[in-house]
Amino acid sequence: MSINSALLAGVSGLIANSSALAAISDNIANTNTTAYKRTQINFANVVTSQVVKGRYSAGGVEAITRNFIGNQGLIQPAASDTDLAIAGNGFFVVTDKGANVTTQDPRFFTRSGSFSVDADGYLVNDSGYYLQGWPADATGTIVTDPSDLSQMNSINIRDLGAQVLQTSEVLINGNLDKRGITGSVGDATYAGGTVASMADYADNPATGTRPDFTFQMNIIDSGGGSRRVAMSFLKDSSAANSWHAEIYAVPASDVAGATRPGQIAQGLMTFQADGSFDEANSTLFGVTAGIGNPPNIALAASSAGAGLRWASGLGINASSIDLDITKFTQFSATSAVASINPDGAPLGNVSGVEVTEDGNVTAIFDNNLVRLVAQIGLATFANPDGLSAVGGNAYSQSTRSGEYSVKAPQLGGAGSIQSSSLEASTVDLSAEFTGLITTQRAYSASSKIITTADQMLEELINIKR
Known part of the structure; x- marks a missing residue:
């Protein structure tokens, strides 16, 4: 019966618009929800077969939920x-x-x-x-x-x-005064660092040779401790662009098995006539380092064995440190270190x-x-x-x-x-409020269908009277 189908169509309209209202309510409520994706209710008509010619049966409407999950929010x-x-x-x-x-x-x-x-x-x-x-x-x-x-x-x-990062590389930028130091004791008693060395002087000034320039740097050992290592330089009186150089521990007791107190390395640092570092002819580490290959400080782990090593009482692992001294220069200016950049890091959380x-x-x-x-x-x-x-x-x-x-x-x-x-949420409040108005009107219109159909049924029932 067409009046019954109209009633059912009105009911389907109420249900569909109720779903639309629920979706709009969700969207508005989640306007400030992080990454919320809006939901939309789309409407599709329901078609019923028209079995009697000249009569129409309403099918109504169904609500189809569409999610916009893939939309990018601001x-x-x-x-x-x-x-x-x-x-x-x-x-x-x-x-x-x-x-x-x-x-x-x-x-x-x-x-x-x-x-x-x-x-x-x-x-x-x-x-x-x-x-x-x-x-x-x-x-x-x-x-x-x-x-x-x-x-x-x-x-x-x-x-x-x-976490601890053991020092493995140190980059040093400095200058050695080409003029040397006026009044220095010179290198007459130095003898290649085998006696009266600068390491001796650091340990006991009465027994060693006073350097022209010294600086110290911190390195981090395997246990996160900070170890002091010094470099000392003495102008070679027999060569204009050559310096005696030594690397040693401070205090000397940190390193065992050394020829001189705490001494790690000794040799010559040479420079070109233009003041740049002459790595190829420098013998600070006993042999020619080779261009582009930073010299290396190597200390064995703490032990009681022979050879150059950390003192056994320290209880730390071996250290292998690339010492990049290629940025050193020799100009007629006061000896100074511009920067020391080690890569180690002490204990940190x-x-x-x-x-x-x-x-x-x-x-x-x-x-x-x-x-x-x-x-x-x-x-x-x-x-x-x-x-x-x-x-x-x-x-x-x-x-x-x-x-x-x-x-x-x-x-x-x-x-x-x-x-x-x-x-941000993909909800557009202006669009949602507009949808709220149209949904409310559509719901009211669907209720009018039911009211009208009810009045028609009442007229049909009154025919009997």
């Missing part, structure tokens, strides 16, 4: 270094637990990057989801797998413990975290040491709008979304990571 600056946004395609891979993640634990996908460090050191967002990434091994190597989420783990930046555009997560220590922790992987889908919502602004894979592919940011169509940024 990226806005944020205060925290661990607030992350994705510029382009992809989703963060997350799970609902930090420690002891197994292959049976579900993984979810989100663009909500409001991560912070929890009490256990894990990166977790406001919804309680833990960020997953490929961990770096002890050498800083990362192995990625685009199809196996079990290779990823919750990123933790606190379980690194304290994690003080911050940094995330690069390609997803590398590095821990920053308070001794300026930086360690690679993990790399964030981004999951991409053939149809991101087909993902299933699971709450907390996260999604799970579905048959409509297709299979995931996890890759490093900026590779294979995946977007880049923007640190200190958050993706």
